Amino acid sequence: MNIYLNNRFEKFEPDSMTISEIMEAKSYTFRMLVVKLNGNLIQKSQYAVIEVKEGDKLDIIHLVSGG
Amino acid sequence: MVTLHFDLEDMSKALIGIAGAGGLGSNVAAILVRSGIDSLVLADFDIVEKGNLNRQFYFDDQIGLPKVEALLENLSRIAPSVQIDANLTRVTPENAAQLFGRCDIVVEAFDDASQKEWFIEFMLAQFPEMPLVCASGLSGTQVQRSGNLYVVGDQFTETFAADAANSHAGSVETDASFSAADASASAATYDIAPRVSIIAALQAETALNILKEKDLL
DSSP, X not given: OEEEETTEEEEOSSXXXXXXXXXXXXXXXXXXXXXXXXXXXXXGGXXXXXXXXXXXXXXXXXOOOOO | OOXXXXXXXXXXXXXXXXXXXXXXXHHHHHHHHHTTEEEXXXXXXXXXXXXXXXXXXXXXXXXXXXXXXXXXXXXXXHOTTOEEEEEESOOOTTTHHHHHTTOSEEEEOOSSHHHHHHHHHHHHHHOTXXXXXXXXXXXXXXXXXXXXXXXXXXXXXXXXXXXXXXXXXXOOOOHHHHHHHHHHHHTTTTTHHHHHHHHHHHHHHHHHHHHXXXXXX
């Protein structure tokens, strides 16, 4: 599938993947994250449930301390 | 209209909320007021400590004052006409909607990543139409946009300022603890003032651009 991940075009082999699987594939290991799929906020409990499909827009925001 | 000077009639009537009045929030507030923003909602529970003066918009003679009180004073010295709703409180899921629900834009200006996380999730869930300008990572000058969410910073570089440990404990800093904390952190954070200032300036610029787009300037 082809998706937009953080505003960049990305290609993954499977036709669909959960958000958790995408995080693992991309080695996103930050503890503090905010995830939006097609403009909708996704709760953490749904990361392993919701499937990302062809053409989806996925934003995974990494939050780090400092300010 | 955008102003580079102070004429009362040119001040924008937009209301901007700033969550946190530390290194990011205090500097964002100053830049917005200099840019003609007349009305702000501020919220912070902390007091001014000596260790804050390496990057925050406060002065030595304000040590011990609540930050929102000191900031109100300093912003009023830039523009006496400013109308500041200054809230001496920790922002929590219980009070966030009441504090910021009526704002045109909210700027997230917390230090701690976990605080940033719940606040962003809360605001996106409660106020999906409200632009939210956040900061994550005090290096780089990226601005990532996701709908009404704007994230300034590299989303990677963690920064711990000289006074972080004391601020988190919520305690008043003594002279002794300041010198120890300052000495231990100074090597790692020699450039904390420019880094925080740059990110704060980008947050303020992003907020101003949103207001301009919405015809609120």
